[in-house]
Amino acid sequence: MTSNLSLPATRLVGDIGGGFGQKTSLYPEDGMVAYAAVKLNRKVRWRGDRSDEFLGGTHGRDLNSTAEFALDAKGRVQAYRVRSVGGTGAYVSGTGALIPLVLSPFVQTGVYDLPLVHYETKAVMTHTAPVGAYRGAGRPEAVFIVERLMDAAARQIGMDPRAIRKVNYVKPAQMPYTNAVGQVYDSGAFAHMLERASKLADWDGFAARKRAAKKKGLLYGRGLTSYIEWTGGTVHTEKVSLHATAEGRVILNAGTQAMGQGLQTSFSQMVAAALGIPIDKIDVVQGDTDLAIGFGSVGSRSLFVGGTAAVVSASDLITKAREKASHMLEASIEDIEYRDGMLTVVGTDKRIGLFEIAGKENGGRLSVDSEGQADGPTWPNGTHICEVEVDPETGITRVVRYTTVDDVGVAINPMLVTGQVHGGVAQGIGQALYEGVAYDAEGQLLTASYQDYCIPRADDIPPIEVTLDGSAPCRTNPLGAKGCGESGAIGGPPCITNGVMDALSELGIKSITTPLSPLKVWQAIREAKAARV
Incomplete structure (x- = not known):
């Protein structure tokens, strides 16, 4: 700035x-x-007030695409073509053109090994507020396209939606795998994720639940998505400083920025574990440019890049403390052992505490500046399965079951990761069923308040069963972790949409543009029934 x-x-x-x-x-x-x-x-x-935000804040997901598969008789995709037009709004934001032109193509082929791919993508200016990044930024749009096609193709050729995916998955033996635009997936076990999710979602019990819903006069469908995400931005280094103080505190200054991810907790966990000291002695300071300047928090990079830097800094602090202790204890540095905040001369009772060393430093602090580096982006992935009820009399859709198995590599704090997935899925449900900006012919925003812009409420969100799978840890960073903050918002929209279209398929309805509002669904049902008369 x-x-x-x-x-x-x-x-x-x-x-x-x-x-x-x-x-x-x-x-x-x-x-x-x-x-x-x-x-x-x-x-x-x-x-600003809420209307200012609706009017001036960036919008998201303004992408219109037409896509096609060419398949052989066994369901193997032979060619994939996508033509997309991405709106940037009347003023181009920093990410407005980047999203459709760069970020979407990164994952356009999803988790599939597609031999022939053709993309045509344009970014165009429109008479709306600027379009910018929104949880996932291009990856939800791209995954949505390929996952909708997978379900549509399976239905058209009479194939199980799981089977068609298995035929086309990138196999573990192909890792590292280079996709159509040169992005390299370092790890992933996509068929394994599907198998786990199918069992946890009680795939075989679906038919009975569908019959029960039919008795109540409801349409019932199941949605499936196998997603992948590119995380990390374009900068894979991050700087931190770490200080042990005479007061018995350890202070981590980080250039990442907290915005609800729980970074303070995760960073504290990693530093406490590396130093062998209680977590309540760790202070994490972010958002102060006098103390640390980094690339920041974007693209789900904070944990696997910033966390790497935090772990490196703990190692650097121990190294520096051993050097200081060797002089104070009059011993070779090779004979100084660090454990749980104490530095000891091996084989003797001579020792000194980390915080005692800090107290002898100028300013009462022992400090290091460190840099962590990842070798590239991470590729979190997983399988989402949902079941939905559709009331044909009102067009109202209710999500009744939702199961995910998510590969985030090594989960530093599983509870925080699960919360991230929950939140992302909730936003995915909003995108699929409720949320949509509307302008009139004169360019007047019609959805400038929550009276007109619908978002899901608590009773619109089903219990979400999240299982984390660490069987394919990341190979591009020493933590083995993969970014997880946007995953739910990438797997969620196509999963829900596939579920609704599955429920409507018995009426011959093949496609509705999102959001699948009650009015759109009701109109589609009405038109389908009228066409049968």
Whole structure:
């Protein structure tokens, strides 16, 4: 921000709240507030209302695509063609054109080994608010296309939706696998994920549940998605500083930014484990540019890049402490053993504490500056299976079952990862069934409040059964972890949409554009029934 506004180097401090990609771009108000604060040398605050956010905040997912498969008799895809037009809005944001032109193609083939691929993609300016990043940024759109095609193809040729996927999956023996646009998947066991999810979702019990729903006058469908995501952005290094203090605290200054991911907890866990000290002695400081400047939090990179840096810093701190202890204890550094905050001369009772060493340093701190590096992006993936009820009299869809098996590599904090998947799936349900920006012919926004813009509420979200599978750890970072923050929002929309279209397939309905609102579904049912008369 300071470079864009030609401001002197300025300390920026703060908690940005939630993110989900919408805060990736610099908004005019951000710049004006910073500029005014520096020029006036006083605090300046700007607060928009909800309508300001609807009108001026970036939109997401403005992509229209036509896609085709060519398949052989066994369901093996021989060719895949996609023609897409991505809207950027009236003003191009930093990610507006990048999303359809670059990020979507990264995962356009999904988890499948497709031999012949042809993409035609255009980014066009439209008369709307700018389009920007929103949880997944291009990957949900791309996975949606290939997963909808997989279900449509299976139905058309009379094949089990699991079988057609298995025939086309990239196999573990093909790893590392280079996809059509040169992106390299380092690890993944896609068929294994499908098998686990099928058992956990009680695949074989679906027919009985469908019969029970039919007795109640409801249409009943099952959705399946195998997704993959590219995470990490384009910068795979991150810097941190770590300090042991005379007061018995360890302070980690990180350039990543907390916005609901639970980074403080995960980073504290890793540093505490590496140093062998209680987690309540760890303080994590983020969002202060005087203390740490990094690439930041974007593209689900914070844990596997920033976390790598945190672990490296703990190792660097131990190395520095051993050097200091060797002088204080008059021993060779090779004879200094570190364990649980204490440094001991091997074979003797001579020892000194980490925090005692810190107390002898200038400023009462033992400090290191460290950099962590990953060798490339990570590729979290998984299988989602849902079941939905559709009321043919009202068009209302209710998601009644939702099961996921997610490969996030090594899960540092499984509870936090599960929460991330839950949140992403909830947003995926919103995208598939409820959420949609609308403008009139004159360019007037019609969905400028929650009276007109529908989002899912708690009673619209079913119990979500999440299982984490670590059988294919990431090979591009020392943690073995894969980014997980956007996975649910990538697997969710096609899974729900496939479920609804499965429920409607008995009426001959093949496609409806999302969101699958009650009105759209009701109209499709009405037209399908009228066509049969």
